[in-house]
Amino acid sequence: RKEVEQDPGPFNVPEGATVAFNCTYSNSASQSFFWYRQDCRKEPKLLMSVYSSGNEDGRFTAQLNRASQYISLLIRDSKLSDSATYLCVVNIGYTDKLIFGTGTRLQVFP
Amino acid sequence: NAGVTQTPKFRILKIGQSMTLQCAQDMNHNYMYWYRQDPGMGLKLIYYSVGAGITDKGEVPNGYNVSRSTTEDFPLRLELAAPSQTSVYFCASSYRDTYNEQFFGPGTRLTVL
Numbered sequence: 326r327k328e329v330e331q332d333p334g335p336f337n338v339p340e341g342a343t344v345a346f347n348c349t350y351s352n353s354a355s356q357s358f359f360w361y362r363q364d365c366r367k368e369p370k371l372l373m374s375v376y377s378s379g380n381e382d383g384r385f386t387a388q389l390n391r392a393s394q395y396i397s398l399l400i401r402d403s404k405l406s407d408s409a410t411y412l413c414v415v416n417i418g419y420t421d422k423l424i425f426g427t428g429t430r431l432q433v434f435p
Numbered sequence: 436n437a438g439v440t441q442t443p444k445f446r447i448l449k450i451g452q453s454m455t456l457q458c459a460q461d462m463n464h465n466y467m468y469w470y471r472q473d474p475g476m477g478l479k480l481i482y483y484s485v486g487a488g489i490t491d492k493g494e495v496p497n498g499y500n501v502s503r504s505t506t507e508d509f510p511l512r513l514e515l516a517a518p519s520q521t522s523v524y525f526c527a528s529s530y531r532d533t534y535n536e537q538f539f540g541p542g543t544r545l546t547v548l
Contacts, residue, residue, distance in 0.1 A: 367542075368539035412478075425470075425479075
């Protein structure tokens with residue numbers, strides 16, 4: 326099993342739609358969870374951290390399910406500008422090292 | 436603040452050549468990282484540093500070397516370039532450990548022919 330797994334997509338959704346991505350991780354000791362956004366041929370940028378209780382930032386909601394070892398990202402009211410690749414990032418067990426998923430590509434169309 | 440800067444942006448190397456990818460940050464971050472990203476793949480950690488004078492191997496260190504003589508700079512050295520090192524290289528920094536956001540540079544696109 327890969328340490329971090331994501332559906333590569335692409336997810337093609339119309340503007341205004343709600344879309345959700347999941348990401349599974351293999352190490353039950355992992356403590357740090359993030360969603361990064363990467364635009365085509367650009368560097369990754371932090372979208373949001375994922376907290377145990379779940380957290381929301383505007384149209385974006387992140388959730389953590391420790392029992393099933395996955396995190397999720399929900400995007401409401403999708404905008405054209407949301408088109409990007411979303412990277413799931415998890416630390417390796419008790420270490421300082423992060424594992425980046427291969428990303429889920431989102432394409433929002435008019 | 437310039438954030439994390441990387442030079443060069445693009446480079447073509449011949450097999451067997453060497454080069455140094457430069458990375459600098461002006462945020463006074465302790466932690467710095469080098470990743471490579473191959474098409475359709477996740478970022479792979481090459482080396483990282485938790486402070487000046489301290490470096491450690493990541494997931495894919497073979498064929499690379501690093502040094503960290505100052506807090507600001509973290510150069511990555513490629514010795515004897517091989518086609519397998521064709522990739523996009525990202526440098527990143529964070530204030531402390533993995534609980535903190537990593538800030539990435541714009542990347543260096545390297546092709547080895």
